[in-house]
Amino acid sequence: MPAVRTRVPGRVPWVLVLPALAGLAFLVLPLAGLVIRAPWATLLTRLGEPQVWDALRLSLITATAATAVCLLFGVPLAWLLARITFPGRRLVRALVTVPLVLPPVVGGVALLLVLGRRGLLGRWLDAAFGVSLPFTTAGVVVAQAFVAMPFLVISVEGALRAADLRYEEAAATLGASRWTTFRRVTLPLVAPGLAAGAILCWARALGEFGATITFAGNFPGRTQTMPLAVYLALETDPQAAIVLSLVLLAVSVIVLASLRDRWVNTP
Amino acid sequence: MARPPSRRVRSLLGAALAVLTALAAVGCGSTESSSGDDRTLVVFAAASLTESFTALGKTFESSHPGVSVKFNFAGSSALAQQIVQGAPADVFASANPATMATVADAKLAAGQPRVFVKNRLEIAVPPDNPGNVRTLQDLANPALKVVLCAEQVPCGGAATRALAAAGVKVRPVSEEKDVKAALTKVQLGEADAALVYRTDVEAAAGKVRGIEFPEAAKAVNEYPIVTLAEAPQPDLAGGFVRLVLSERGRTALTRAGFESP
Numbered sequence: 001m002p003a004v005r006t007r008v009p010g011r012v013p014w015v016l017v018l019p020a021l022a023g024l025a026f027l028v029l030p031l032a033g034l035v036i037r038a039p040w041a042t043l044l045t046r047l048g049e050p051q052v053w054d055a056l057r058l059s060l061i062t063a064t065a066a067t068a069v070c071l072l073f074g075v076p077l078a079w080l081l082a083r084i085t086f087p088g089r090r091l092v093r094a095l096v097t098v099p100l101v102l103p104p105v106v107g108g109v110a111l112l113l114v115l116g117r118r119g120l121l122g123r124w125l126d127a128a129f130g131v132s133l134p135f136t137t138a139g140v141v142v143a144q145a146f147v148a149m150p151f152l153v154i155s156v157e158g159a160l161r162a163a164d165l166r167y168e169e170a171a172a173t174l175g176a177s178r179w180t181t182f183r184r185v186t187l188p189l190v191a192p193g194l195a196a197g198a199i200l201c202w203a204r205a206l207g208e209f210g211a212t213i214t215f216a217g218n219f220p221g222r223t224q225t226m227p228l229a230v231y232l233a234l235e236t237d238p239q240a241a242i243v244l245s246l247v248l249l250a251v252s253v254i255v256l257a258s259l260r261d262r263w264v265n266t267p
Numbered sequence: 268m269a270r271p272p273s274r275r276v277r278s279l280l281g282a283a284l285a286v287l288t289a290l291a292a293v294g295c296g297s298t299e300s301s302s303g304d305d306r307t308l309v310v311f312a313a314a315s316l317t318e319s320f321t322a323l324g325k326t327f328e329s330s331h332p333g334v335s336v337k338f339n340f341a342g343s344s345a346l347a348q349q350i351v352q353g354a355p356a357d358v359f360a361s362a363n364p365a366t367m368a369t370v371a372d373a374k375l376a377a378g379q380p381r382v383f384v385k386n387r388l389e390i391a392v393p394p395d396n397p398g399n400v401r402t403l404q405d406l407a408n409p410a411l412k413v414v415l416c417a418e419q420v421p422c423g424g425a426a427t428r429a430l431a432a433a434g435v436k437v438r439p440v441s442e443e444k445d446v447k448a449a450l451t452k453v454q455l456g457e458a459d460a461a462l463v464y465r466t467d468v469e470a471a472a473g474k475v476r477g478i479e480f481p482e483a484a485k486a487v488n489e490y491p492i493v494t495l496a497e498a499p500q501p502d503l504a505g506g507f508v509r510l511v512l513s514e515r516g517r518t519a520l521t522r523a524g525f526e527s528p
Contacts, residue, residue: 118456217441
């Protein structure tokens with residue numbers, strides 16, 4: 001769908017522009033603080049430390065894997081919520097947003113209680129397959145996916161509800177099965193919403209801290225993602241923490257900006 | 268899909284507004300109640316002091332009518348950073364002299380910090396001890412899931428010293444952000460063992476088992492306490508420090524598993 005740009009004639013309403021600028025300043029100023037206070041003189045030597053790159057690599061891998069997991073399970077879930085009427089749908093919709101309101105540390109504890117070595121399911125996983133998720137990179141992905149999935153589900157569900165049902169109905173009258181309709185009509189129709197949801201999901205996973213450190217622990221190269229490295233650096237060496245934050249910020253801004261231009265049709 | 272979405276959106280917005288209003292009301296209420304005649308003493312203390320200082324706070328409140336003691340318990344290094352960044356606090360009690368030095372170096376300590384207790388490490392294991400841990404040397408077993416504190420926090424520093432003194436090499440599955448996080452992993456049975464303070468084992472009575480080890484003597488942490496230079500309530504701060512250093516304070520602290528300096 002091509003984006004149609006229309007300009008509403010008239011003066012720019014200051015009642016909207018002023019709060020918009022205030023909002024922008026509020027979001028950007030802390031960032032400026034990081035940049036201004038960064039130890040530029042020692043930046044290069046600090047960036048030379050291998051721990052930085054270990055953590056960054058791990059963060060990028062796990063956030064991407066978590067986004068893949070969320071797409072795999074979140075898109076069907078969003079479709080279910082948007083297209084199928086079933087009893088208790090409102091309750092299910094509310095439950096999907098629980099990880100949004102749950103403090104991530106609590107989410108991490110909850111994950112331990114279910115998927116930990118002595119957890120409800122984890123006990124069985126451990127006994128049957130010898131699989132134990134805590135303290136592993138897979139555990140990081142699980143923690144991130146848990147926290148980030150609602151962002152994807154909500155975006156995709158919104159897009160599905162806003163999509164014109166007549167296209168799907170037309171496909172059905174032409175003999176397409178529901179699966180074919182979903183694949184060939186619905187998915188392309190909601191692609192922008194899907195992309196936006198995936199980006200939100202990836203960004204949230206990249207910044208995840210509480211659930212990760214609680215569920216997966218903290219070990220360099222295995223479960224220490226950038227936010228964990230930042231937190232621990234802050235304990236003793238705030239300057240190093242600023243450097244790490246800047247690296248994470250720079251990488252995420254570059255990735256998000258390039259993806260946005262390609263996938264999401266923002267004018 | 269019969270209902271127009273706008274009504275749902277509007278009712279959702281309404282609910283969100285109601286929640287925000289309620290939150291705002293609660294927020295205002297709490298600030299008003301604290302700005303009355305009553306005075307508040309703010310104590311920043313190491314996470315390992317949670318139980319004993321909470322009890323001492325109650326003692327202080329009962330002997331000082333109209334005074335309420337508010338605690339900020341967290342990793343000592345995090346607290347030191349907060350104080351250096353200007354957090355309003357009256358008293359700082361840290362879990363090692365190094366973090367206290369951060370505050371003293373920033374000229375934020377009023378007077379000389381005084382060591383009021385010592386704490387030593389123990390091995391914490393789940394009550395059924397699934398890894399069959401008996402000594403510090405057992406922790407070198409690669410099949411065991413051992414959790415340590417990160418080296419950046421005092422309990423991690425102590426663990427490194429104790430392990431070095433014993434010549435034991437441990438490959439932990441995780442380096443936790445503070446001692447309570449390490450203890451939680453053992454409580455939940457995710458880790459087979461962790462090096463935590465004796466006081467933490469004491470506080471988690473029944474949920475973990477503590478195993479003493481001789482090398483702990485090589486890594487005893489000293490806890491200093493000080494009144495802060497920019498304390499809003501300097502007289503109350505001095506009173507609280509005196510209580511901690513008093514016979515009564517010492518009794519409460521040794522009961523929690525601390526050692527006298």
